[in-house]
Amino acid sequence: MRIQISSRTLHSDFVKKVAEISGQDLLACNQCGKCSAGCPMCFAMDLLPNQVIRLAQLGLEEDIAASKTVWLCASCFTCTVRCPRGVDLGRVMEAIRLITLRKNVDYVEASDIPRDTIGELPQIALVSGFRKHTA
């Protein structure tokens, strides 16, 4: 099936929300791929970070929603400091996560984590993990 792109998808609410929440200009990205080249979590991602931006540029919300990439971002800001165009990808990833989380859909279920693990993990791991992955 061909993907339909129109001014409606390009200017969809989703695109606007990502731009608003992240404060980033998605069109500044020229798809050089440097973010993906340096991303430490890339090995586990189904889409590269630059592809997420590209899909967001095109307004293809479902493709992004189907991808795990934004949930695997560790907010390490490597892409942020190296982006030649000054796009803060960390913020874009956060915005996309929040659009899902604000629908009350959690990525991590606290009850799934073994009790021992919770006892073992440092507090900063648990709090930040829940901050990033739960509503």
Next chain:
Amino acid sequence: MDLSYYPGCTLKTKAKGLEDSAVASMDALGIRLVEIERWNCCGTVYSLAEDDLAHHLAPVRNLIRVKEQGSDRVGTLCSFCYHTLKRANLLMRNDGEKRQTLNDFMEEEVDYNGEVEVVHLLEVLRDDVGWENIAAKVRVPLQGLKVAPYYGCTLLRPQEVAIDQVERPTILHQLLETLGAEAVDFPHATECCGSFQIVGNPDFITQCAWEILSSALRRGAEALVLTCPLCHFNLSQRQSELMQRYSDFQGLPILYFSQLLAIALGIESKVCHFESGYGDPLSLLKSKNLVS
């Protein structure tokens, strides 16, 4: 000199070795760390959303505590706390609109405009104490110890919080050399350990940890030094699994910078709480005759 000090949650539980060794070392170097009163959790991560102000309240309240106590500077040790407090502070300093909203919301608090300076204790060592003064107080030079300095993410990125050059930082290298150790520069010094992904995706952390640890080993490191309790956990707790997976991996001791500082300053090693961590840094230090 007295310095207001924000410890954060993890230092009181899982990372006592980081805190106690740092407090004792700073004391020996003439800086008394004065823990601020009524501190709360910093929130651990800085909110990256333009429309989310609520999560800035926690770090800002801590900064207000510092201001209330008449201090204009607060030292931090945990990389997460440093990052969160530093960025929340910059927000309060530079974004008038958000500052107003946040101050209005916290009616019960005094207004805060970013008056406090947030620093990491590594910066205090470099800028206030100075390497030369530290060197003069080294009683047990860490001679013959090859240590890979590992910086992680949150002390360096983004640019506005960086305590050193964003790429190829040297502050830990300089500290190690000041203490008489050999700093083993390695390419993964600023690569991410996977951070909070440990909660939901521990297997991925194993992968991240392996890349970092094996890189340090290839450059000849005998230990790895860092500042962050989460990096410490991710890089040490995964090692048992890595040893099973890679038969020639013998483990790599992970140390906080403050632990090595304390050892070099000749402070009793019990402040390092080596017993409570993973791995066995102690036998390495013993084999080099650095602790008895």
Next chain:
Amino acid sequence: MGKLGVFLCDCCFSPMGSAEVEELLTVARRHPDVAYAELHPDMCLNPKPEKVAGVMKENGLEGVVFTSCTSLLHRDTFRELASAAGLAPNQFEVVDLREQIDGKRASERIIEAIENLAAKLTSPQPVFRAELPVTRKALIIGGGVAGIQAALDIADAGYEVFLVERTSSIGGHMLQYSEVFPTLDCPQCIMTPKMVEAGQHENIKLLTYSEVEQVSGQIGNFTVRIRRKASYVDWEKCTGCGDCATVCPVEVYSEYERGIAAQKAIYKLFGQAVPAVFTVEKRGTAPCRIACPAGVNAQGYIALISQGKFQEALEVVRRTMPFAGVIGRVCTHPCETDCERRTVDEPMSIRTLKRFIADYELKAGREKAIAVERTKKEKIAVVGSGPAGLSCAYDLVRKGYPVTVFEAMPMAGGLLRYGIPEYRLPKNVLDNEIDYVRELGVEIRTDSPVEDLNGLFSKGYQAVFLGTGAGVSQKMGIPGEGTPEVIHAIDFLKRVNSGNEVSLGQRVAVIGGGNAAVDAARAAKRLGTDEVTIIYRRSREEMPAVAGEVDEAENEGVKLHILAAPVKVLSQNDKLTGIECLRMELGEPDASGRRRPVPVKGSEFTVDVDNVIVAIGQSVDKAGLPGEIAGTERGTVSADPVTLETNMAGVFAGGDVVSGPADVIGAIAAGKEAAESIDRYLNGVDLREGRPGQLNKVEEVSKEGVQAKPRAAMPMLDLGQREGSFAEVELGLDEETAMAEARRCLNCAGCCECLSCEVACERKAINHEMVDSYEELDVGAIVVATGFELTPKKAITEFEPDPDILDGIQFERILCPGGPTAGVVLRPSDAKTPKEVVFISCVGSRDPEHGVPYCSRVCCMYLAKQAMLYKHAVPDGQAYIFYMDTRSTGKGYEEFVQRAVEEDGVLYLRGRVSKVFRDGDKLKVWGADTLTGKRIELSCDLVVLGMAMIPNPESKELMRILGINTDSHGFINEAHYKLRPLETNIPGIYVAGTAQGPRDIPDSVAQGSGSASKVLTLFSTSEKMPEKVAAS
């Protein structure tokens, strides 16, 4: 009543709307000087002078203001129009409205023009159209391919051209390249004929190794001041044979080879250089030489040692002083303290190297020195044969004076002989160097004390140097000091050094922390004393003695008792039994910056000893000084700090007798200064004016690529062999170690001034004293072709610095058949053939966050070409190119890139690289292929970076001098982006090549010809001087 008119040009492309135009006319009409203001649509396209003249006559106008949308394009149009309408230059103004779109500013400009014009008309000075003759000579700045092209075109048209180039040869970057795209011509083959033509053209004068310092005047008549940098080689005589470079011992960074290979400090820029001459690279004076009080040229002899030229090295020392062997043993070496190498690892072993060359000659057997010819009559007396006196005599005898040294002791040498023990300075070394001074013609009379200076003058001496030293021990001033077993260090050492019997008890205390104390302690130990203790009142760090000497003393069993001061010498039955001391602690710093020792009350303790040797300092023997000479409160001789004159005419003094006890090298320096003064005094030259003065210290020394290497350790005599023996402790370096140590030298000054080249040059073309010269040129037009540089690699911080990460020009040098590897592709780290090579484009360019925002334009093409040439050189190798887009917009360029892909199998990977680092003998490259959505890791042998092109940083100052505008990156702004691309904002100054923006060779050459045609157009007009626009 106004007499001025305003003609407002307007058209449908005008930036102004009709309301704004109306407003402007109203403003103009309101002005009291204006009688007429109207709209004249399309006046610029269709100028009608008769209409202007008609309007003027009709309205009785005396002057006119024309407005145009942009004077950049229309100024000349209106000028011609005014002229055709019969207006003199002072009768009109042209206003540019494009930049004043905002209505208010436009009206201000019009009012301003009206008032200017009114003022011009009422000026009592008649204004004529200036008709100055055009100087039909052109100046080209920059000798790259664009500049050469411009020069040849203008010269071929018959006009004189000056071609100024910063380096010593024309050719520019193009000469550094291997084959060039898309035709793969050899640039040397196609470029050298052009260079030779430029070099031999009767109309071209090459001014290489020169810079433009100043420009004044205006189009048609510029005056330019050129600084011709000192090349230290007379280019009229230089044949380019290279004999000089063969003997030059110094290798320095080569800008031409970009660090891939070094060059000699005397160098020809490259094989085909035009002019084919040599140049010496001097960067100032090395810090070691500046630090040396006597100015010994350490870099000079070290460079020669590195080449195994030991005798020549020794001659370099002897140019300054005769004491290589002595100073090589006992110097306090301030040179090493300042040695730049310390910032890499450890300072050079300068002192030890100097000693090595002296030992080398002594061991080989020195030929008797040839006496210096006596060219002067004036007899000079030197009183005292210590280092100050002998150095003074040495310098004077070499100037041709008859010199006599008077020494009170039986042998010459002063404290060198009687103060320093044999194990530190063997007597044969000292004797040899004193003999050398004698052989040159200095007469030394021993056992000849001088009591009466006037007596010397009456004996016919015309000048005297007084260098009698400070040879009296200071007293402690404590009870019991008179006990016979208390000996003073100087007396003790004198007896030991004279070979006299000295009897000491089994336990000796030495008081003091200086070299004399340590010497006395070690000597006492050697005489068989069981227990020698040095008692010093401050801490060990503050001991003035050389640290290594203190260490050795301890190794030999001397005990150190620091922070203790003697208060009483104890004796029983007139026999010394011990010394009572007080413990000290360190208080506040004193004047010397050292912390003052403060006695601890009630801390008295006793050290049981049989003898006490006092070494707390020396002073000048007042009784031994001639009575006529004036002294200071400190008991030293009073002498002028610069000239060393004393109160007696013709008597100069220096060394310890003036300074109080100090180091040997300081005394040597004083002797040399005195020699300079005496020579001046005898020739009636002012003693102060023009003395050899301040040297220019080298500002920055590059340490790029310098590997840390510890300094050579001095082999020492075994401890067991030292007991009871005065055999020398430091054994000296062997040849191999000395040469290796010498190679650690960073050659701070570039040329080390060893003068080997002077000897080698048969044509006597080398002149190390050359200074910059200046030339004034009159020219009518200037072409700026100052070229480009690449962003430095170190700006890319996420790539680990590595010898195998090269920039594009460095890799050109490796590919180039005329390059350091003769075109064999070898990587710098280990000279192995790289089998996998990664090329990265857009490094630092198209990156507004970290580098420059613009596209560097040529990298896509040259990286494709380099990948292709690499494949030709290493057929079994693989080339990868990380790219963002391939910009191959020139003729034949896209086909060229396709060839690289299809024929040479170059793999293009679409994505930027995030990180490069070393992993064993490979480099790891982290990139991405955005086409497949894959993260890429490549292990390769060599990485080539397509770094962003930037304007030549050296040209920044020139732009200021010329007054020409540049963009925020420093590229020259054209007068009009599209229509006047070769002109700058200053009429008469044109631009060609990459100084204007990144471009390739064909475009640069086209611009060279284009700018030449602009110049020729100017030269072909009969008389031209349209308006005054000063160049600066």
